[in-house]
Amino acid sequence: MRSNVKSIQEYLEEGNCSPTACQLMLAGRLKYLREHETELTGAAAAKIIGISSAHLSRLESGQRRWSEKQLLKALRAYGYGSARDEELVRRLLRVSEEPEWTASFRSDALPKWFEQFVELESVAEQIRSFETRAVHGLLQCHSYAQAVIAGDGVGSADVAQRRLALRRERQRRVFRQGGPTVWVVLEEAVLKRRFAEPRAMREQLLHLKSLVESNPRVKVQILPDDLAVNRPSSAFTHLKFNLRHVPDKVYIELPHGALYQDSAGEVEVQRVALDNLAGWAYDEDKTPAILDRIVKSF
Numbered sequence: 620m621r622s623n624v625k626s627i628q629e630y631l632e633e634g635n636c637s638p639t640a641c642q643l644m645l646a647g648r649l650k651y652l653r654e655h656e657t658e659l660t661g662a663a664a665a666k667i668i669g670i671s672s673a674h675l676s677r678l679e680s681g682q683r684r685w686s687e688k689q690l691l692k693a694l695r696a697y698g699y700g701s702a703r704d705e706e707l708v709r710r711l712l713r714v715s716e717e718p719e720w721t722a723s724f725r726s727d728a729l730p731k732w733f734e735q736f737v738e739l740e741s742v743a744e745q746i747r748s749f750e751t752r753a754v755h756g757l758l759q760c761h762s763y764a765q766a767v768i769a770g771d772g773v774g775s776a777d778v779a780q781r782r783l784a785l786r787r788e789r790q791r792r793v794f795r796q797g798g799p800t801v802w803v804v805l806e807e808a809v810l811k812r813r814f815a816e817p818r819a820m821r822e823q824l825l826h827l828k829s830l831v832e833s834n835p836r837v838k839v840q841i842l843p844d845d846l847a848v849n850r851p852s853s854a855f856t857h858l859k860f861n862l863r864h865v866p867d868k869v870y871i872e873l874p875h876g877a878l879y880q881d882s883a884g885e886v887e888v889q890r891v892a893l894d895n896l897a898g899w900a901y902d903e904d905k906t907p908a909i910l911d912r913i914v915k916s917f
Contacts, residue, residue, distance in 0.1 A: 631707065641715040656697055694708070756789065760819075763822065763826075765783060818917075824917070853872050866881045
């Protein structure tokens with residue numbers, strides 16, 4: 620385990636905690652207790668709590684939220700330690716029940732399959748992505764984001780405006796002081812793809828150049844078009860966390876949804892893939908000059 624991982628208490632004492640992160644910390648803590656502090660199988664624990672094994676599995680993975688009644692039964696079954704430790708778990712439960720900041724964005728502006736990614740990206744220690752279609756949403760300027768969202772055919776102008784507002788809020792939260800580092804490998808074709816009129820494309824390229832030159836937490840590498848390497852067919856992101864019981868996650872974009880992976884083996888495969896892509900791409904110090912060259916084509 621990394622030495623900089625925050626404990627439950629440290630995270631809660633920071634204040635302004637993410638309900639989704641607390642839900643995952645709670646799920647992971649209770650799974651750890653069952654597996655390491657008792658001899659209970661999942662089936663046996665589920666029977667004591669009064670739920671199905673499948674339901675317990677979803678609770679322990681963070682896909683479902685623990686209720687207070689279920690939590691109390693689990694704590695009694697697992698012989699949880701001190702009153703202070705039990706209070707920490709109860710605090711996790713209380714925070715996990717609070718509404719997320721995304722609650723104000725209806726499902727047409729924030730699809731259900733995208734919710735957890737948006738809610739967790741600002742809590743991550745590092746956001747590391749490979750992009751094949753467009754510049755990463757966190758690195759988009761307003762005019763380019765408008766064009767990308769319009770090209771997605773989201774429907775009404777109202778929905779498009781709320782998606783733009785969501786993108787701006789994501790950027791604000793990620794680029795706050797103390798936020799995560801952002802490391803993106805972009806296919807070179809992404810920078811040439813004409814999502815918008817030339818003026819907006821120039822604005823995006825110059826915005827990207829400004830970010831990499833002024834923000835030490837932003838790293839962008841460009842993968843040459845003519846490089847004959849086996850590259851993934853879809854974009855994906857590795858979210859790296861420094862929170863106890865919150866596993867790293869990989870988010871893979873699909874045509875009409877997304878796939879989340881958080882098993883150690885799956886995450887490691889994607890981490891190695893990102894390492895390879897970064898190794899094949901131009902070094903980050905060459906990015907400003909490449910952007911200057913492409914700007915001239917617009």
